[in-house]
Amino acid sequence: MSSKMLRREFLKTAPTAAVALAQAARGASSQSSAPAASLVKIEPFDFRGVKLLESRWQKQMQSARDYYYSISDDDILHGFRAEANLPAPGKTLGGWAARDSGGIFGQWLSAMSRIYRATGDSALRDKAVKLVTEFAKTVKSDGDTRMRHYAYEKLVCGLVDMQLYADHADSIGLLEKVTDAASKTLDRTRAPAGPIPWEMHSGRPGEWYTLSENLFRAYLLTKNPKFKEFAEVWLYPVYWNKFANTSDPADAWGVHAYSHVNTFSSASMAFAVSADPTYLRIVKNAFDFLQNTQCYATGGYGPAERILPTNGNLGKSLEGRMDSFECPCGSWAGFKMARYLTQFTGESRYGDWAERLLYNGVGAALPIKAEGKGFYYADFRMAGLKYYHRSSFHCCTGSYFQDMAEYHNQIYFKDKSSLYVNLYLPSEVVWGRPEGEVKLTLETRFPEEETIALTLNPAKSAAFGLRLRVPGWAKDMSIKVNGSAVDAPRKPGTWAAIDRTWSPGDKVEVRFPLAFRMQPIDRWHPHRSALVRGPVVYVQEGNTHEPIFPLPEREDDLNKRLVPGKNPGIFKLVPQDGTDVQGLFHPYYEIGESHIYRMYYDLDKLPFILWTGPGGEA
Numbered sequence: 001m002s003s004k005m006l007r008r009e010f011l012k013t014a015p016t017a018a019v020a021l022a023q024a025a026r027g028a029s030s031q032s033s034a035p036a037a038s039l040v041k042i043e044p045f046d047f048r049g050v051k052l053l054e055s056r057w058q059k060q061m062q063s064a065r066d067y068y069y070s071i072s073d074d075d076i077l078h079g080f081r082a083e084a085n086l087p088a089p090g091k092t093l094g095g096w097a098a099r100d101s102g103g104i105f106g107q108w109l110s111a112m113s114r115i116y117r118a119t120g121d122s123a124l125r126d127k128a129v130k131l132v133t134e135f136a137k138t139v140k141s142d143g144d145t146r147m148r149h150y151a152y153e154k155l156v157c158g159l160v161d162m163q164l165y166a167d168h169a170d171s172i173g174l175l176e177k178v179t180d181a182a183s184k185t186l187d188r189t190r191a192p193a194g195p196i197p198w199e200m201h202s203g204r205p206g207e208w209y210t211l212s213e214n215l216f217r218a219y220l221l222t223k224n225p226k227f228k229e230f231a232e233v234w235l236y237p238v239y240w241n242k243f244a245n246t247s248d249p250a251d252a253w254g255v256h257a258y259s260h261v262n263t264f265s266s267a268s269m270a271f272a273v274s275a276d277p278t279y280l281r282i283v284k285n286a287f288d289f290l291q292n293t294q295c296y297a298t299g300g301y302g303p304a305e306r307i308l309p310t311n312g313n314l315g316k317s318l319e320g321r322m323d324s325f326e327c328p329c330g331s332w333a334g335f336k337m338a339r340y341l342t343q344f345t346g347e348s349r350y351g352d353w354a355e356r357l358l359y360n361g362v363g364a365a366l367p368i369k370a371e372g373k374g375f376y377y378a379d380f381r382m383a384g385l386k387y388y389h390r391s392s393f394h395c396c397t398g399s400y401f402q403d404m405a406e407y408h409n410q411i412y413f414k415d416k417s418s419l420y421v422n423l424y425l426p427s428e429v430v431w432g433r434p435e436g437e438v439k440l441t442l443e444t445r446f447p448e449e450e451t452i453a454l455t456l457n458p459a460k461s462a463a464f465g466l467r468l469r470v471p472g473w474a475k476d477m478s479i480k481v482n483g484s485a486v487d488a489p490r491k492p493g494t495w496a497a498i499d500r501t502w503s504p505g506d507k508v509e510v511r512f513p514l515a516f517r518m519q520p521i522d523r524w525h526p527h528r529s530a531l532v533r534g535p536v537v538y539v540q541e542g543n544t545h546e547p548i549f550p551l552p553e554r555e556d557d558l559n560k561r562l563v564p565g566k567n568p569g570i571f572k573l574v575p576q577d578g579t580d581v582q583g584l585f586h587p588y589y590e591i592g593e594s595h596i597y598r599m600y601y602d603l604d605k606l607p608f609i610l611w612t613g614p615g616g617e618a
Contacts, residue, residue: 033221035272041346042413047117050408053426057363061404067368076101077134084138095392102151107398109158114405117165125166136174143181149205152182156214183230192238195254202256209236212266216273240267240282247288253309257302258326261333268340296380297519297530298537299356300325312524318600324380328400331362335406348469349493351422354410355535362403364589382600386591418465424452435462447536448569454508461503467495480509516558527604541583542596550606
């Protein structure tokens with residue numbers, strides 16, 4: 001399909017989609033950026049009614065909230081005020097935000113408003129409202145924010161979310177004003193990205209192809225056609241069409257990884273607005289392309305921030321690149337892509353990527369710390385290291401905060417008759433139904449332990465479905481209701497369905513036997529593998545002075561040789577010859593700053609002993 005065809009089909013279907021959206025809106029709250037109901041198979045809770053319970057990921061979210069809340073409002077606003085020749089108390093944030101905080105400002109507003117909606121954190125909302133109010137004073141009378149495409153796109157997201165989740169009525173008026181200006185001043189060159197020359201990896205102007213998503217969200221929220229018209233300017237058929245009819249395009253490589261995964265969220269929202277199935281097919285094919293050719297065992301992708309050719313370069317990247325994955329930004333794009341696809345297809349398999357990114361992506365990131373030092377690159381090599389980026393307040397300090405909010409929106413989905421559990425993260429959800437509310441509480445130490453306990457508390461006995469995601473890695477998943485086994489199909493990559501009349505206090509027990517397996521990096525390197533248990537990538541301590549011992553490739557041998565250590569989730573290798581191996585195996589998410597580890601192994605080249613003689617003798 002040509003670029004002209006894709007755009008022509010979009011314009012042809014847009015009026016029909018607009019009618020459908022208007023019909024859907026008459027029966028829905030005005031505070032919604034949801035697509036037409038006919039396009040949605042299942043929907044997330046959109047940050048309403050979901051609460052994280054105690055876990056390392058809830059603590060990670062809370063720690064991030066506390067850090068961002070502590071940043072001085074005057075420091076955040078300093079650059080905007082100075083450029084507007086207004087009194088500018090405080091000081092510059094520094095780093096990437098040395099001039100102003102425009103590159104991350106909108107993302108922070110987005111995260112604050114979403115966390116407020118999920119948690120009721122009014123102090124965080126008050127901070128966000130003050131920031132918007134004061135920022136608005138720095139905008140020129142004609143709406144000029146002095147922002148280029150990248151910062152403007154983040155601002156659109158933040159202002160949409162301030163209206164949608166923080167109920168801040170002035171945000172949409174401000175968004176209309178700045179969009180009127182942007183539609184006149186933003187460079188419309190729209191040169192597509194490419195591998196050569198180097199500076200074209202993100203197109204020209206940089207990352208212009210990500211703008212449509214949040215402009216379409218603004219349109220669905222407000223029904224103002226100006227947002228839809230401006231969103232259509234930034235459609236990216238020259239790249240999207242590579243995936244229109246295949247999940248293995250020959251020429252999709254060499255471009256900036258994070259932003260090109262992020263552009264598929266714009267394609268998803270183009271589907272939401274136009275109802276053109278071409279867009280959904282593109283996103284589905286792109287997802288399969290990423291999973292089949294671009295992703296490490298962690299779910300991360302994009303060494304050196306590039307989409308790679310499908311020729312074994314992913315495996316080769318482990319030999320020298322420390323910048324395996326632009327972690328917070330890449331996780332944010334992956335979370336959204338998985339959520340849109342789950343929403344529009346109803347399929348459970350997309351949750352597997354969200355799960356891997358939760359445990360091995362941003363959920364394994366180092367926490368943001370003083371003066372805006374944030375985790376940027378994850379290192380997946382055979383000799384890896386967790387480290388902070390040399391600069392502060394970089395792009396990943398914006399997406400990191402949004403990732404923390406997004407945890408709430410990945411766990412549960414719903415339709416009219418069923419509640420879906422997508423991620424097994426300690427949490428509660430309140431599902432509002434015409435027949436009465438249902439509260440579900442999920443308690444677990446998964447993925448360190450195998451059992452998940454669900455307690456259902458409908459307001460009164462009620463018939464509805466419970467759907468449990470069966471991960472692609474799962475074998476022999478078992479389900480009990482009130483102690484009795486449930487004989488429901490449990491095929492990996494589907495939802496296990498339980499339909500019954502539920503009473504207050506009913507309990508569901510889910511068990512996933514957790515076994516180790518070796519996962520090869522790609523088909524060109526069948527022995528270059530990572531150690532995985534359930535959804536979690538394990539790494540070996542790398543600071544022990546001992547040979548690197550081989551790990552069995554056969555799954556049964558692997559699980560005999562890796563035995564539990566003293567602490568939960570930690571394992572010790574016991575080779576067949578009885579050697580005492582000191583380097584323990586930890587979940588990657590447990591590794592701290594500057595700790596050396598090994599994630600990938602060349603299984604056909606071990607053991608590796610540096611102090612052997614020329615003939616191999618010790």
